[in-house]
Amino acid sequence: MSVTKSIWANYETVAQTTPPSASYDELINENGRPRAAARRVYRQIGKFSADELQERHSAAELCIREMGISFTVYSDGENIDRSWPYDLIPRIIRAKDWKKMNSGLIQRSRALNAFIDDVYNKQKILADEVLPAELVLESPNYLAQCTGISPAHGVWAHVCGSDLVRDGRGKFFVLEDNLRVPSGVSYMIENREVSKRVLPELFLNEVVQSVGDYPAQLYATLASLSPRSRKRPCIVVLTPGIYNSAYFEHAFLAQEMGAELVEGSDLFVDDRDTVYMKTVGGPKQVDVIYRRIDDTFMDPEAFRDDSTLGVSGLLRAWRGGKVAIANAPGSGVADDKVVYAFVPEMIRYYLNEEPLVSNVPTYLCMLEKDRDYVLEHIAELVVKPANESGGYGIMVGPHSDSATHRRYQKLIEANPRNYIAQPTLSLSTAPTYCDGEIAPRHLDLRPFILQGKESWVTPGGLTRVALKEGSLIVNSSQGGGSKDTWIVG
């Protein structure tokens, strides 16, 4: 060790002074030493002086600006294109630990798809009262227009982004499953690209599983859905347009797959329910639509007639089997925080297997017993609306004042179906570069699960990190950052 203070000195102190009950740190153990899988990266980063680390940080920012990796936020009535926030220090997960997650996530996706297919067809699970029928049938995400349809391979949610967290002992839990239009996968790929450009020496002697295969896997999944059997089916990515927060990703995936990026106005459905895109040479038939627009905006004829983003007649075409849509309309029925609580039951019911990945214990305010508990313990719990995404409407009990507690108690009493509560997890942390020093910050992980004819899971996924000290809100729309995620060993 050199005489100058190591860049890690601060971190070691933090690790040793936090109580053992606190968060699990993914790279550094309780003695302030690196965990086995992180040893080489730890040593390599330790060789940097504070100035060098700052230089790399600036180089990464420049690289992101020049590559044009951005996301759009809507604020003060304006759409602002922001540079993607990236943290230098990779998050490292052992391949051995990830292997289990891989099987668990596939299992989950199979059960969720069996569930969606069931509720739009025979509704066996409701008849058997595994979960209350009204919970599904009265959900705003249950679309009556989708009943009686069974898409190719019985799969509805072809792309699923599940959010994972780790508790104080480092055990993984699924926090939620995003089955509508989960985003973030392009940032997972670009984060790796930035790491390779800015910190090439970290990759020396490491075997890091590649994340670059995703677009090819997505393409294969989508191609397996094509209603016409063709060597290269016509696949399009349907975007709401340039002002959508994930437009960067829509363009990225279309480019990587060699698919056409289309807006609603580029497509039309003819009177024989066939979907075409408007090309310079006239109409061209479309086989598969990877839609990145919400269910109810997809087709003004079937859903919201004020939607200008969609394509009239799309649902007709899909129902008639003329076009495949991923994720299928109506998939959102399983993307609900109340339905989430029943996923372990679904795994047992449809697959006759025990869940390989656990759920976070969840109190359903619709059940009297759970509700009483939540109202009484509101200051210790995290309360979430059942049907929101992007981190909106969440109340973290221990971080909120008593006025907020009372407000949520009233909200829950007024509309119990709309709320769930979970214990406040001490989310795991990882070393993060903040204001010139390395400090622990809370994070989560969003792997992407593909399900078509075959299943596939991203090695790792998108790590989102809360940049504020102690904060648990990782959403980039609310000031969160991201990390390159390594599966090693």
Place this chain on the structure above:
Amino acid sequence: MMLSRVAERLYWMARYLERVEDTARLIDAYSHVILDLPKGAEPGWSVLLETLEAQQEFHASYKATTETNVMKFLISNSETKKSLRSSMRFARENVRTTRDVLPSQVWELVNECYLLSEDQSTNSISRKNRAVYLTELIGRLQQINGLIESSVLRDQPLWYMRLGRMIERADMTTRIVNAGVTAMQQRAADQIPEIPLLWGSLLRSVSGVSAYRRRVGPVLDAESVINFVLSSPNFPRSLVYCTGSLEEIVDLLKAPPGLSRAARQTASKMRRLDISEIDVIELNQFIDDFQYELGELNAGFYDAWFSYRMDKTTS
């Protein structure tokens, strides 16, 4: 077969990129020649505005036609459409919405060039910084064109980009020739001796100095320069060259017969032009007609490809 919308955006992306490059070169060449002219003899900065048909727009935001005002208007003003900065922003917006059909480095280079113009243009008004900035900008745009020509598939997207580039280039070259012809007329009327330097500047603004020397020789006179810029068949910014390319591209894109014919007629009319046989007034009329035809071609592109019509069928 590509989307009509995407084809249109690629066309405009190429037009804006070409516009930035040509305008930057025009400003640079003019700033350069001004330095060589005796004080009092220089034609003033309004020439640039006239060339770009921007007087009205200029006077909506500025009073005096001073060097600083004209440079702000043409280089850095982010609110007027004619500035390099706005054109660069429009070019980038068009690439941003067509990224999926272009190699990713095209987007990266265009984005970097846009960032350069956002960061540097306000500091590049003074004579000292202007030359450095414009040279850098022109270099970046040439790099983008080089990348496009060396990496994009020989297929529709490339042809729509070439279409945009060539029609914009023809338009800019016409404007520059027109400015030269107007200057020639004025000087004849006022009986001012010709200044060869101005013709050098004209060549410079179409990047044609060394090509002219090799083809014609070192002596600069009005008729030879105008003839070279209009009619040289192998100078890539001459009108004969640009219209010939448009004719070829339109055929590659399998244009409907009407459009194909219009492009062919424009090109052959340009090839037949012999300026030794016409006077300055006729030349002026010819240029006006030509500008009109370019507008008609642009409308023809919309009709054939960019405005989608149901009655067309895929081949």
